[in-house]
Amino acid sequence: MDEFQLAEETAFVVEEVSTIIKESVEGAIGGNAYQHNRVNQWTTNVVEQCLGQLSKLGKPFKYIVTCVIMQKNGAGIQAASSCFWDNTTDGSCTVRWENKSMHCIVTVFGLAL
């Protein structure tokens, strides 16, 4: 029973992480239109909020958070990732968010210690 709980605590839980990401994005840029002079600050806010919430989870994980904010202009973008890690303990989660003027893609990778 103890081992089961230990495994629960040290597994990468996607639902929790995706909730955190969505809240961070909504909090930082929800309801705003794309503005070039503010986008730097927005991306920093999104990423820092995500990391803050993730570290509060208290799990023995190293995190990498990536955020892409792109103006909606009809241009296309493709993204791919390839990871060399331990499948049983590590994981990733991507949240794509958009509103009328921009796209925001946030990816969190969690690597177990």
Place this chain on the structure above:
Amino acid sequence: MYNKEKASRPNKKRDSLSSLGSHEVKAKETSPKTKDSISTVSYIDDPGHHDDNTRTVVQMENTYQMEPYKRFPASIVNDVLKDVLTSYLQEIKYEAELCRQMTKTISEVIKARVKDLMIPRYKIIVLINIGQLCEQNMCIVSRCLWDASKDTFSSYTFKNSSLFAVANVYAVYFE
């Protein structure tokens, strides 16, 4: 009924995972609270997470190793990135389907080249973004919560007349 069988494995499995589609990708649409934004979540569904046997954490013996013997050579990886991106994308014009395949292929190729460097005890994450050049603005940012003395990253941006490509490689020391 909790299954008490323990799978005894001498080493932790180090696996490669890529977004090439050999695992399920689940997408969840969430209804927007405010009418003007939509969000979608996607994640790779690992077969390992459904397997009861892998729930038990494998106990590793201490190696008493405090520091990595061989550090991750960020500058060599930078050259690898430059090499791969230039050779694959020099003559390519942006097309949705072609670039989709290209991102997946390039990420696999870069991962293989970095693995060939044989740096022990480092986990590797390769992230590629290829986008169309279209008078739009964009900002790509990443931040990491890790051990700054041991973990590092390498990044390279490539541009031609119709597309741009950003490649990021993160190397995380496995303690």
